[in-house]
Amino acid sequence: MAAASASLTSLLISKTSPWSNLSWKNQLPLPSAFATISLCGRGSNHRHSPRLVVFAMDDKPTVLVAEKLGEAGINILKDFANVDCSYNLSPEELCTKISLCDALIVRSGTKVTREVFESSAGRLKVVGRAGVGIDNVDLAAATEHGCLVVNAPTANTVAAAEHGIALLTAMARNVAQADASVKAGKWQRSKYVGVSLVGKTLAVMGFGKVGSEVARRARGLGMHVIAYDPYAAADRARAMGVDLVSFDEAIATADFISLHMPLTPATSKILNDENFAKMKKGVRIVNVARGGVIDDDALVKALDAGIVAQAALDVFTEEPPSKDSKLVQHENVTVTPHLGASTMEAQEEVAIEIAEVVVGALKGELAATAVNAPMVPAEVLTELKPFVVLAEKLGRLAVQLVAGGSGVKNVKVTYASSRAPDDLDTRVLRAMITKGLIEPISNVFVNLVNADFTAKQRGLRITEERILLDGSPENPLEFIQVQIANVESKFASAISEPGEIKMEGRVKDGIPHLTKVGSFEVDVSLEGNIILCRQVDQPGLIGKVGSILGEENVNVSFMSVGRVAQRKHAVMAIGVDEPPRKESLKRIGEIPAIEEFVYLKL
Numbered sequence: 207m208a209a210a211s212a213s214l215t216s217l218l219i220s221k222t223s224p225w226s227n228l229s230w231k232n233q234l235p236l237p238s239a240f241a242t243i244s245l246c247g248r249g250s251n252h253r254h255s256p257r258l259v260v261f262a263m264d265d266k267p268t269v270l271v272a273e274k275l276g277e278a279g280i281n282i283l284k285d286f287a288n289v290d291c292s293y294n295l296s297p298e299e300l301c302t303k304i305s306l307c308d309a310l311i312v313r314s315g316t317k318v319t320r321e322v323f324e325s326s327a328g329r330l331k332v333v334g335r336a337g338v339g340i341d342n343v344d345l346a347a348a349t350e351h352g353c354l355v356v357n358a359p360t361a362n363t364v365a366a367a368e369h370g371i372a373l374l375t376a377m378a379r380n381v382a383q384a385d386a387s388v389k390a391g392k393w394q395r396s397k398y399v400g401v402s403l404v405g406k407t408l409a410v411m412g413f414g415k416v417g418s419e420v421a422r423r424a425r426g427l428g429m430h431v432i433a434y435d436p437y438a439a440a441d442r443a444r445a446m447g448v449d450l451v452s453f454d455e456a457i458a459t460a461d462f463i464s465l466h467m468p469l470t471p472a473t474s475k476i477l478n479d480e481n482f483a484k485m486k487k488g489v490r491i492v493n494v495a496r497g498g499v500i501d502d503d504a505l506v507k508a509l510d511a512g513i514v515a516q517a518a519l520d521v522f523t524e525e526p527p528s529k530d531s532k533l534v535q536h537e538n539v540t541v542t543p544h545l546g547a548s549t550m551e552a553q554e555e556v557a558i559e560i561a562e563v564v565v566g567a568l569k570g571e572l573a574a575t576a577v578n579a580p581m582v583p584a585e586v587l588t589e590l591k592p593f594v595v596l597a598e599k600l601g602r603l604a605v606q607l608v609a610g611g612s613g614v615k616n617v618k619v620t621y622a623s624s625r626a627p628d629d630l631d632t633r634v635l636r637a638m639i640t641k642g643l644i645e646p647i648s649n650v651f652v653n654l655v656n657a658d659f660t661a662k663q664r665g666l667r668i669t670e671e672r673i674l675l676d677g678s679p680e681n682p683l684e685f686i687q688v689q690i691a692n693v694e695s696k697f698a699s700a701i702s703e704p705g706e707i708k709m710e711g712r713v714k715d716g717i718p719h720l721t722k723v724g725s726f727e728v729d730v731s732l733e734g735n736i737i738l739c740r741q742v743d744q745p746g747l748i749g750k751v752g753s754i755l756g757e758e759n760v761n762v763s764f765m766s767v768g769r770v771a772q773r774k775h776a777v778m779a780i781g782v783d784e785p786p787r788k789e790s791l792k793r794i795g796e797i798p799a800i801e802e803f804v805y806l807k808l
């Protein structure tokens with residue numbers, strides 16, 4: 207186990223925490239990005255007061271800041287963690303250091319590769335991208351390693367948009383070239399006659415945060431703005447006086463094209479030979495998005511052919527670009543070294559935003575800017591808290607009942623609720639059921655980040671079904687049912703239909719209860735561990751079992767009997783605070799009326 211995990215000393219749960227019932231005991235390294243983990247407390251001046259704390263009092267987590275981050279952000283980190291600011295690490299140095307770090311903060315200059323996650327050996331719990339683009343982080347590898355990736359998606363929007371406009375205007379008026387010429391002792395007024403922006407058509411490619419801010423500003427400059435974005439809402443665009451058009455129309459009608467989409471497989475080299483050929487002769491291109499969206503060689507050809515009159519580039523396929531890059535050296539190209547986000551104001555804001563999110567994630571809070579995990583608002587989580595515990599415990603109990611069959615492959619989860627389906631987000635619950643199902647039978651740690659991936663990897667198919675109940679939707683859920691198909695059970699009474707283990711639970715007064723085992727109704731609070739017995743219903747039996755446990759000094763917290771009819775079969779569920787010794791369990795099994803029994807760890 208990684209060093210930090212090994213040094214965790216205690217598992218105390220803050221009484222003030224809405225999660226105070228939650229603990230993932232002794233299951234470190236913990237998926238600390240989630241509000242299900244609690245270790246003892248430490249104060250912080252973090253904007254959201256600490257609820258869950260993952261690290262022991264005397265043991266701070268370590269955050270590696272691998273690229274320059276604003277001072278305000280560093281200070282927030284220092285209040286909570288040991289902060290190692292090591293800039294310009296080689297990939298090898300990063301891999302070496304990472305095994306000692308719980309969190310890593312980067313900008314666009316650090317490649318967080320699969321090797322980084324592998325080298326961390328499970329200790330790295332959160333990667334914070336101090337900015338928007340996460341194309342430098344291997345998200346699939348992060349998810350597979352249960353590592354949360356968060357970003358700071360809004361703090362540099364205006365800075366990037368302003369830089370886009372700066373490049374647009376500077377390009378149109380040859381500011382950079384003219385500046386260099388004057389400094390070289392020349393006075394070339396006719397050479398640097400520019401073009402006007404007013405009345406020209408600007409195509410904004412990617413109408414997201416930056417794109418729409420660029421559009422707003424360009425409208426202010428008197429430009430006619432069109433946009434291409436297959437996922438943007440047309441009415442939002444229309445409200446800003448922008449027409450959403452097709453890709454072909456955008457590139458064919460634009461005098462200026464400004465790129466604002468993320469680099470994805472779909473956008474990689476989207477401006478290529480074929481598409482440059484469709485553009486208006488003399489088009490001008492601005493790129494403050496990602497270098498990879500343009501095919502560099504194709505752009506050089508288009509510039510040489512006069513299809514593209516000018517380009518202004520802040521970002522490059524390879525950063526920094528090689529010194530002799532034909533694109534960078536082209537006389538009609540203006541370049542800046544990825545400065546879009548680099549204003550004093552934006553960097554201060556980005557640093558604060560990412561530091562807060564990383565600290566929050568290390569404390570176990572759910573991150574609002576999680577990139578590879580569902581974003582679940584805090585109030586929803588607080589409401590679902592006891593159901594989250596119930597979900598994990600039902601999964602944990604059900605899987606312990608499996609005796610064989612075709613393996614745990616198909617699991618059906620039923621949520622009974624009076625809430626409309628889209629008013630109940632079950633992703634957290636599904637993740638917790640997955641955790642409950644997988645952890646007792648493997649050495650994999652499952653969390654909200656890797657739950658679906660881990661289930662898929664193990665061939666576990668979880669289907670979800672809703673039962674819509676009448677009644678007040680105040681309570682998010684009436685009950686949760688977990689059914690494992692095509693298996694045999696160690697406890698035959700847990701089988702409801704042939705080959706199907708069924709467990710059902712509810713939350714009563716904030717406490718999760720097991721309420722059904724197979725077809726038997728029981729009622730036992732899911733605290734401590736559980737003994738399930740099937741017996742022939744008869745007087746005195748509860749006393750007999752109780753006294754065996756009493757003699758063994760095992761405290762019974764809860765006991766409930768569910769029977770089909772008087773003096774027929776019944777299932778007794780007994781909650782026990784301490785694990786009974788094998789001998790005690792054997793003695794219970796020897797009571798003649800007891801037909802089968804099983805001891806389950808929660």
Ligand SMILES: NC(=O)C1=CN([C@@H]2O[C@H](COP(=O)(O)OP(=O)(O)OC[C@H]3O[C@@H](n4cnc5c(N)ncnc54)[C@H](O)[C@@H]3O)[C@@H](O)[C@H]2O)C=CC1
Nearest residue numbers: 339366412413414415416435437466467468494495546547
């Ligand atoms: N140069 C710099 O320093 C900075 C660069 N950026 C980059 O700017 C880009 C945009 O950032 P934001 O506006 O914050 O992101 P965003 O996510 O708000 O907007 C991106 C937009 O692109 C659209 N999009 C996705 N796939 C598309 C496709 N195939 N074709 C057309 N549109 C598509 C999305 O629907 C979305 O509306 C990102 O690549 C980001 O990394 C952002 C900040 C600073």
Ligand SMILES: O=C(O)C(=O)COP(=O)(O)O
Nearest residue numbers: 313314336337338339547
């Ligand atoms: O936020 C982004 O996507 C950016 O491109 C800014 O990158 P930077 O943080 O300046 O390296």
